[in-house]
Amino acid sequence: MRSLLLALLSLSCSLACSLHAQGKPLSGSRPNIIFIFSDDHAAHAISAYGSKINKTPHIDRLAEEGLLFRNNFCGNALCGPSRATILTGLHSHANGFMRNGNVFDGDQTTFPKLLQKVGYQTAIIGKWHLSSDPQGFDHWMVLPGQGQYYNPDFILPDAGSKNGRKRVRYEGHATNLTTKFSLEWLDDRDPDKPFLLMCQHKAPHRNWMPAAEDLGLYQGETIPEPTSLFDDYTGRGPMAKAQEMSIAKHMFLHYDLIVPPADESKLQGTDRAWLSQRKRMNAAQLSAWDAAFDNENAAFLREDPAGRERVRWAYQRYIKNYLRCVNGVDRSVGELLAWLDARPEVKKNTVIIYSSDQGFYLGDHGWYDKRWMYEESLRMPLVMRWPAHFAAGDEVSELTQNIDFAPTFLDLAGVPVPATMHGKSMVPLLGRSGGDRADGDQEDDVAAAASGWRDSIYYHYYESQAVHMVPAMYGIRTSRFKLVRYYEPQWDTWEMFDLQVDPAEMKNIYEAPRYKAMRTYLTKMLEDLRAEYDDDTGQVGDGVFPVTAGVARCVREGDGHRVWFNAPGGYVMQRGRKEGPVTVSATMSLVPGRQRTNGELMLTGAGPRAAVMRVGLDLRDAMRLVVQGPRWRQQAASAKISWDGEPVVEVVVTLDFDAHQLTAEAGGQRVTAPLPADWSALTGWGYGGNNSETVFGPLQFQ
Numbered sequence: 231m232r233s234l235l236l237a238l239l240s241l242s243c244s245l246a247c248s249l250h251a252q253g254k255p256l257s258g259s260r261p262n263i264i265f266i267f268s269d270d271h272a273a274h275a276i277s278a279y280g281s282k283i284n285k286t287p288h289i290d291r292l293a294e295e296g297l298l299f300r301n302n303f304c305g306n307a308l309c310g311p312s313r314a315t316i317l318t319g320l321h322s323h324a325n326g327f328m329r330n331g332n333v334f335d336g337d338q339t340t341f342p343k344l345l346q347k348v349g350y351q352t353a354i355i356g357k358w359h360l361s362s363d364p365q366g367f368d369h370w371m372v373l374p375g376q377g378q379y380y381n382p383d384f385i386l387p388d389a390g391s392k393n394g395r396k397r398v399r400y401e402g403h404a405t406n407l408t409t410k411f412s413l414e415w416l417d418d419r420d421p422d423k424p425f426l427l428m429c430q431h432k433a434p435h436r437n438w439m440p441a442a443e444d445l446g447l448y449q450g451e452t453i454p455e456p457t458s459l460f461d462d463y464t465g466r467g468p469m470a471k472a473q474e475m476s477i478a479k480h481m482f483l484h485y486d487l488i489v490p491p492a493d494e495s496k497l498q499g500t501d502r503a504w505l506s507q508r509k510r511m512n513a514a515q516l517s518a519w520d521a522a523f524d525n526e527n528a529a530f531l532r533e534d535p536a537g538r539e540r541v542r543w544a545y546q547r548y549i550k551n552y553l554r555c556v557n558g559v560d561r562s563v564g565e566l567l568a569w570l571d572a573r574p575e576v577k578k579n580t581v582i583i584y585s586s587d588q589g590f591y592l593g594d595h596g597w598y599d600k601r602w603m604y605e606e607s608l609r610m611p612l613v614m615r616w617p618a619h620f621a622a623g624d625e626v627s628e629l630t631q632n633i634d635f636a637p638t639f640l641d642l643a644g645v646p647v648p649a650t651m652h653g654k655s656m657v658p659l660l661g662r663s664g665g666d667r668a669d670g671d672q673e674d675d676v677a678a679a680a681s682g683w684r685d686s687i688y689y690h691y692y693e694s695q696a697v698h699m700v701p702a703m704y705g706i707r708t709s710r711f712k713l714v715r716y717y718e719p720q721w722d723t724w725e726m727f728d729l730q731v732d733p734a735e736m737k738n739i740y741e742a743p744r745y746k747a748m749r750t751y752l753t754k755m756l757e758d759l760r761a762e763y764d765d766d767t768g769q770v771g772d773g774v775f776p777v778t779a780g781v782a783r784c785v786r787e788g789d790g791h792r793v794w795f796n797a798p799g800g801y802v803m804q805r806g807r808k809e810g811p812v813t814v815s816a817t818m819s820l821v822p823g824r825q826r827t828n829g830e831l832m833l834t835g836a837g838p839r840a841a842v843m844r845v846g847l848d849l850r851d852a853m854r855l856v857v858q859g860p861r862w863r864q865q866a867a868s869a870k871i872s873w874d875g876e877p878v879v880e881v882v883v884t885l886d887f888d889a890h891q892l893t894a895e896a897g898g899q900r901v902t903a904p905l906p907a908d909w910s911a912l913t914g915w916g917y918g919g920n921n922s923e924t925v926f927g928p929l930q931f932q
């Protein structure tokens with residue numbers, strides 16, 4: 231009965247929802263859009279979301295005067311993928327940007343391009359992180375890659391230069407500069423056109439270097455610790471234990487925790503950035519920095535805490551710098567709000583939005599970073615204000631996602647949302663008074679379905695075998711439940727959580743008998759969602775190749791396999807043993823349309839994780855036969871193949887372990903390369919590629 235009532239209620243709401251408070255539709259009202267976007271800002275570090283550790287007065291003001299989204303999520307908790315999704319309204323597998331290091335195909339349809347077409351003036355300033363140059367912007371100035379906090383370089387278009395861009399270094403802190411350039415653009419823009427400004431901060435991304443004016447915050451204070459700081463990961467699958475993102479073990483003393491080294495010349499690896507970052511700073515910046523940290527550093531070195539005390543110290547150092555960076559971002563929001571306050575006519579027509587690319591672990595589960603489908607990283611903060619149109623202080627509890635951003639902006643601008651986009655316009659949720667559906671009631675799903683809004687969100691993370699060692703996973707979240715599949719053959723595990731009874735996700739209930747029916751229901755829902763979004767990636771290994779890395783899909787095709795390597799150096803392999811001499815061959819057919827087109831035979835004589843030789847085809851400019859290895863990306867031999875466009879090419883490799891020589895043949899060419907001296911037999915084989923999709927025939931041995 232109650233669910234019927236709820237269904238009726240939400241049905242009547244859905245009718246009213248398409249009209250705003252004054253009865254006029256918001257669709258097509260062509261507001262200006264100021265979209266402030268930060269990097270790694272977790273909702274639980276925003277006071278409007280109930281943060282227990284900091285205050286964000288300006289973001290809070292936005293929420294008080296507008297809408298706060300209670301259940302907004304990303305589809306892949308990583309920087310580049312979230313940004314590519316926001317631009318395209320598509321999940322990662324469909325826009326092709328599945329992991330950092332991919333190159334965004336800027337020729338795709340994006341919302342800024344469509345806004346530009348209908349007369350919007352468009353600008354993006356700050357972090358971009360999609361490798362290719364921005365398209366669809368009248369003005370852009372972006373940080374290269376992750377960018378620098380102090381005195382950062384920006385990349386700008388430059389018609390006069392060879393590659394059409396230039397790199398300019400500016401004095402100051404990235405957050406302040408991004409704000410300053412955004413305000414300057416607002417002042418200089420064409421006042422007769424509606425505008426889109428994307429102000430995209432680097433902060434509070436690792437390695438959390440606050441601006442001078444924020445260094446004084448939290449001095450001498452102790453920030454409360456999260457209850458799961460010393461999580462031992464019992465009650466969940468084995469994956470959480472295997473990560474490399476813990477505060478206890480995976481933070482660099484100098485780079486992350488900014489403790490000065492005793493001897494700068496002895497700095498190793500990532501810690502060397504401590505030096506290069508200081509080199510960028512000017513004298514005033516350095517002295518403000520040292521004044522803020524010197525005493526604390528001296529005390530740390532003197533007391534030399536160990537065990538849990540050392541973790542506690544690292545947490546305090548990390549979280550304070552993170553929150554100081556957040557404070558800089560909050561100040562930026564305040565400055566943009568002040569700019570609007572001073573221009574009431576512009577303010578009236580401007581939707582201002584605050585969000586961040588994904589969440590972050592603030593010591594929760596003992597971690598920093600993101601990537602997992604657990605709540606802390608899955609959630610994206612989302613706050614929007616449009617005076618007189620959105621009810622002040624209202625909340626949206628529906629399950630929204632970053633795929634919905636592009637459709638929403640387009641809808642507001644009166645641009646029809648392309649049917650190919652995965653997301654939905656949130657406009658029907660914007661102009662009405664708040665729902666009460668945040669309580670995670672099981673009936674919420676029924677109500678959500680009845681209102682025509684979605685009852686679940688989809689997630690797919692790909693960047694396994696990379697920094698922080700978080701496995702690939704896909705899953706589904708409803709208002710109450712979460713089901714996650716870790717599909718790589720080395721894990722092949724599921725997790726399920728009841729968020730109502732276990733909001734911290736400490737107990738995997740996948741095998742719990744009393745949730746069996748719900749598990750079946752969610753599994754089917756997940757399958758349906760994968761079909762709806764047409765995601766057939768996340769099928770790797772298929773039993774034949776149990777060792778994989780950087781692979782989106784590996785499926786049988788005929789008597790061979792079709793494999794999509796969604797990373798540089800992706801591979802599928804199996805272990806075995808073949809005494810020499812060995813001749814191995816396979817046909818390869820390259821699937822066009824991926825960023826780089828190639829396919830390789832992977833061969834190892836020393837265990838699949840150790841040295842490998844890669845022999846294959848590369849179709850980036852001309853067709854080439856290429857041998858790489860035994861070191862990563864080391865080119866051992868290469869020859870151009872005269873190629874008539876024949877889709878299938880056979881590659882034949884002969885290994886002579888006595889002469890330590892590899893011979894490769896394809897397309898009438900033959901090359902040789904040395905084999906590692908310690909290889910006495912073939913101990914592993916498979917297929918490889920770089921951001922490519924390839925159909926391989928079966929491996930044939932002689």
Ligand code: SGN
Nearest residue numbers: 269308309310330435436437599697
């Ligand atoms: C860098 C960071 C990682 C972080 C990734 C992705 N290391 O590699 O800690 O997970 O970026 O972050 S650092 O040493 O460069 O700081 S993302 O937000 O760009 O996806």
Ligand code: CA
Nearest residue numbers: 269270309587
């Ligand atoms: Ca990020």
